[in-house]
Amino acid sequence: MLFWIIVAILTAAVAVFLLKPLMRPGREGDAARTGEAAVYKDQLREIDRDLAGGLIGEVEADNARAEIGRRLIAVSATGAADGRRASGATLRKIAAGIVIVVLPATGLCLYLLTGSPGTPDQPLAARLENPGNNLDLLVAKAERHLAENPNDGKGWDILAPIYYRGGRLGDAELAYRNAIRFLGVNAERATGLGETIMAGNQGIVTEDARLAFEEAARREPKSPRPRFYLALAMEQAGRRDEAKAAFEALEKDSPADAPWLPLLREHIAKNSSDGPPVASAPGNPTEADVKAAEGMTSGDRQEMIRGMVASLDARLKEDPNNFEGWMRLVRSYAVLGEKDKAVAALKVALTTFPADGTEGRQLVAMAKQAGLDVEGAMK
Template sequence: MFLWIILAVLTAAVAAVLLATLARSARSSAPDRAGEIAVYRDQLAELERDRDHGLISAAEAEYAKAEIGRRLLAVAGEAEKGADCPTARTGMTATGVAVTLLVPAVGLSLYLLLGSPQLPDQPLEARLENPGNNMALLVAKAERHLAQNPNDGAGWDLLAPIYFKAMRLGDAELAYRNAIRLLGTSPERLAGLGETLIAANDGIVTEDARLAFEESIRLQPNNPRARFYVALGLEQAGRNEEARTAFEAIAADSPTDAPWMDLIRQHIAATGGAPAETAEAPKGPTADDMAAAGEMSEGDRQDMIRGMVDSLAARLQEDPNNLEGWLRLVRSYSVLGDKDKAAEALRTGLRNFPAEGDEGRQLIALAREVGLAVEGVTQ
C-alpha cells in the first residue's frame, strides 16, 4: 500500500508540473506576438533612416519595406485573431489538461488489467541460473563462481580472453595471472598476458610483456606471434639492429604468402633493412592468406592475424599519413568480418586523406569493393 501511495504522489506531481507549463505557455503567447510586431516596426524605422542617409537605393528600400510590411500585417492579423478568439488558448489548455490526466489513467488501468503487480521480482540468483545467450549474465555467472571458488584455474582461463576482447584490461591481466598461477604456463596464456599488458600501455611493449613473450617462445620456439612482439619491443627501445635481425628471422621462418609478411617487411625497412620487397603496395590478409598461415591451429591463426592487424592499427595512430596502411587496415578488418572496425578505419583514414583528393578516392573505392557503406562517411 505504501508503494501505491508513493506512485500516486509522483504521478500527481508530474501532472501538476505539466499543467503549470501549459498554463504558462498559454499566458505568454500574446506578449510574444507583441514583441514580433515591435521588432518589425523597428526594422521599418531603421530602413527609413538607411534610405535617408543614402545607405541603400530607393528601389531596394521599397522592396525591403514591402517585405517587412507583409510580415508585419501577417503577425498583426494573427494577434488580432487570437484576441478576438480567446477560446483558442482555452481549447489548447483544455486539450493539454485532458492528455496530461488521460495518459496516467489509461496506463494505470492497463497495468491493473494486463500486468501482475503482485508478481515478485525475479532475483539475480534465478537469472544467473538460466542466463541463456546473454553474455553479460554468462560472465556474471562465471565471476560469481570464481568469487566462491577462486582456485578454479579453468574459470580464470576462460574469462581472461573474454575480458581482453571487452577491453577490461585490468580484469584480463588478473585472470591471465591467476590462470598461469593455478594451471601453469602455456604459450597461449603467456601471449595473452603479454598482449593485455601492451594494450594497457598504449601499444608499448613493457618489461613484463617482453618477459611473458620470451617465456612463450621458450615453450614454443616457432610462435611468430610472440616473436613479433619481442622484436617490436627491441624496435621501440631503439635497438634497431637487434630488432631487424629478429624481424628477418621471422620472415625467414614464415611462408612467403603468410598474412603477416607485409607487416614484417615494413618493420625490417623501418629498422634499416632493405625495403625492396615493400615497393609494391601491400595488400591486407585475404581469405587465402589466412588459410595459408603455416601449421598453426585455427585459433592460433586467427589470434595471430588479429594481433598483426591490431598492431598495424596502433602504428597508424602514431603515423596517420600512411595511405597504404589505411587501405590495408580497412581491407584486413573486412576480411576478418569486423565491419564496424573497417568502417571506423575508413572514417579515420578519410580524416587524413579527404575524399576530394586522389588518396581519399582510393579509400572510397576500396570501401565499395569490400561492401562498406560510404554514404555520409565523406561528410
C-alpha cells in the first residue's frame, strides 16, 4: 500500500508541474466591444446623413469616416485576437486532459506489464542470502561472512582479486596476505600480492613486490607474469643487461601468438646497449625514484606518484607513440580512482594504437580489467 501511495504522490507532483504553464487563464473577449462596433457603424451612417443634408462638407466627412474606420478596425482586430485566445484555451484544455488522464494511465499499464507490483519488500539480509549474479551483493555477502569468520582463508582468496580489479588496493593487499596466512603461499597468490603492491606504487616494483614475485617464480618457474615483473624490477634498478636477458628468456619461452610479445620486444629494445636510456621512456621511474619511494610515507609516496602520472600525461601528449606509456597512464588513473581521466587517456591512446591491433587489444583488455567504460572510449 505504501508503494502505491508514493506512486500517487509522485504522479500528482509531475502532473502539477506539467499543468502549471497550461493553467494560466486566457483573457476572454469583452462583450462591450460588440456594442462599440455598432456605435461606430451608426456614426458612419450619421455622417452620410449630415453630408446629404448639407450640414458638413465633403472634406470634413472624409476625415470623420477615416477616424471612425480606424477605430472600427482596431475593435475588429481585438475581437480576432480574442478568438485566437479562445482557440488556444481549448487546446490547453485538451493538453491538460492528456496530462491528467493519458500519461498516468500509460505509465500504470507499462508498470503492470513489465514491473513486479506483487513482489514483497526484501531486506538486505534476505538479498544477501540470494545475491544471484549481483557482484556487489556477492562481495557484501563475503565481507559479512569474513567479519564473522575472519580465519576463512578461502573467503579472503576469493575477495582479493575482486578488490584488486575494483581498485580497492588496500583491501586487496590485506585479503592476499590473509589468504596466504591461512591457506599458504602459492604462485597465484604471491603474484597477485606483488601486482597489488606494485599497483599501489604506480608501477614501481618495490622490495615487497619483488620478494612476492620471486616467491611466485620459485614455485612456478615458467609462469610469465612474475618473470616479467622481475625483469621490470631489474630495468627500473638500472641493471639493463640483466633486464634484457630476462626479457629475452621470457620471449623465447612464450607462445608465438602470446599477446605480451610486443611489450617484451619493446623492453628488449630499450635495454639494448645501443638503445636509449631506460629512464628516457615516458613514465619509467628512475633508480632514484624507486629508492626514494621505498623510504617514503604513504602520503609522500602518493604525492610523488601523482607527480609522475602528471609528467607521463604531459610527455605522451608530445610523443603519443609509446605503447607502454599509455598502458601505464591508463592503469595509473584507474588505480588513483580518476576513472574519467583514465577513459579519456584510453580514448587518445586508441587513436595511436587502434583497438583491432595487437597493442590496442592489450589496452582494451587492461581497461576492462580495471573496470573502465571501454565502449565510451571507443566511440
